[in-house]
Amino acid sequence: MNPDPFQALGLPARPDLTDEQVRAAWRAIAAATHPDRPDGGDLARYTAASAAYAELRTPWSRSEAYADLAERAEADDDGPVTSPLPPVPGGEQSVPPPPWQPLIALARVPARVRRGRPLRLAIRAAVAAAWSLAVLALIPGTAAAPADITGLVTWFVLTGRKDLAPPPER
């Protein structure tokens, strides 16, 4: 499998390329590198381009190749380890979750923020904080102030949780 079929065809790695663009790129390379050329062509490059063309021929396979590239880029960037764990003799043992599981989940939150959408979370947090400050400035010492802040925190938690990366077990 070609590691980067887009590169092999000299195309930008984009999922929205058209069939025509891919075909034109392949034809250009094929014409320049075909082994039947008087100068002998470039068999290695021709083979790589042909394989890449087969991989990028349809919109669906292009989107797959693009997604694979994106995943690989993520993985290279200190991404998930997806190699298999060493086998355990006797099969998997059922292990009940430890009582300190909530603490572990809490400790993972910074990593989940980092691997999620930190900018959006920061914007949400800034909006919630700004509104909370405005509430405290407008109605200090009233019963509505903690209630409003509770509402803002609820909003932040509900909308912000989808910007976190999923926990490892999911």
Place this chain on the structure above:
Amino acid sequence: MSIWSWLKLAMFLWLLRKAFRLAGWLLLAAAAVAAWPVTVVTAAGYAAAWLRGWPPARLYRSAAWAVPATVTWLAALEAAQPGFLAARTPGRAWGGGWDQLTGAGLARTFALLAPAAVPAGLALAGLVWAWRNYAITSGLAGIMASANITFDARQWKRQVRTARGLTAAPGAVPLLARGGLIPVGGTIRAIGHRWRPVLALPAAACARHMVIVGATGSGKTNLMIRLWAGWFTATLAAARAGRGNRPLLVVLDCKGGRDARVKAERTRRLLYGAGARRVAIWPDEAQLCLWDLPPDDLSVLLYQMIDSGTGAAAYYADVLQAVITLAVMAPCGPPLSTAGFLERLTAKWLQNAWNDGRHPAEAEHARAAARHLPDIQLRYATLLRRLGSALDGPGRLEEADAWYCILEGTRERSVAEAQAMALTELAARAATSLEGESRAMLLAADDYSAVSGRVPLSNLYERGRSLGIGVQVSAQSWQGLGATEDERYRIAATADGGLFVLHTPYPEPLTALAGKRRVLETAHKLIGNAWGDEGTTREQRAWTADPDLVRRLDTGQACYIHRGAATFVQVARPKPSPLTLLPPPAPPPAPPLVPEPRREAAPQPPSWPPAAGLDDIFGPGATR
């Protein structure tokens, strides 16, 4: 009555009606102004629902989530002045707000009343939005006759946009949700099903029977891989918690080719991220052993793998079956490899094997079939050579967490058909075997129609049902599900785990399984291009899953049909959590464990002198 009097009466009645209507609107406007904090929230909620294509349920949920703030507020009021004496505070705040009609004053009043105004306003917005939906869809509202169609098309676009936004969020659609649910993607529209922002299926739905139909490029692969990974993650989590057996996923990719390898690699990456320890890709990287099957099953399978024909060829089929039974059920045990099996298809071996004095009938059969044996051996040698070594072992399904089996159904159909039969048999064996650990199994067949020549899909389906394993089948079209209309209907109608329909040009038979729903249809008298005052309303039946909508589905959109209801969903591309745990420090790599090749027990030649005595040797019943 004169004409003038009648005109005056008609005018009076018209004015009276308009006056009542105007009074009603004025009262409503006065109430809206008086309760302006609630009105502001209602207007904002209504606008958000309209712009984002939310259903009313979304607003009700938001109202419910605002209740904790209200409870905090009530608790704070009670703490400030016990006996709820401070309950008058909001009234005073509202009344005082009218004295300070400045920006800051209004903001202060809103902040003071927000804990009550927000849930009330959102709930009211939900009611108003529900009324608007009802009025438009039943034809009671709208200015133009096309209002219903325009409204629906616009809302669909907005619903799709919202669902796409949700699926793009990293934490919105993980591989596994709370409660062992498998998230599929953002809900676009739910008809009959309860609306939730993300459509999530219980893992048990995958453990039953599921059908997926979608044309090439419709996003079927993404959906299937997501369901496999979700099922695997849910079952593994349940097994780790001691609530079930470890998962065993068997995927039959029946088309083969380069795309299959790409899909296999992707599935493997995802399953490793989900906690799988070994994902085997067959036949490229791993082998299975056909000869592990029990002798009875093995002989039936070997017989079925050869195309023996009907009619005049039935005689040959009978001989073939008899020979296979003799070869497999020999007293020395079943064959352990292809070479061992082919070796048995000779007159000498069979007669040696059965001529032990205890099986006279079988020995006679072996003699009778002797003249056919070279042909039979030739046929099996050809078939087994074409099948290659991938079914000749060593390897068992139980040795991995998942198997991705690639069958070249497009290139070598007859070989792929034989392989599919063998793999299905091995899966059935793994599901029913009493030896070793029990496993929860899901057998997924992608584009099974490519290899369904000799084993129809309905057989696979029924087999899975009887063995208690989940079967998931996919096809590119309704016609790909089976050879006859009856078979297709049987497969689709018994999918108790649900039916996913992606973009396909002929979805009617599938969407018909969702049934119809009752809708109101209003006919108006038209005046020019606009509606007049008169009309009628009657009850009609409409598709629950509209086939035209299914035909227009974009890549990655699917319609999930289950129990007479439908949910349109934007399927999210499956990705493992980026926080997948690092493996523990691995021990130094051990040499690969290759099972000791089993040695086939050769039939022993009769002992000399035989136990039966010399008379049997030289007499009429001699064996040589």
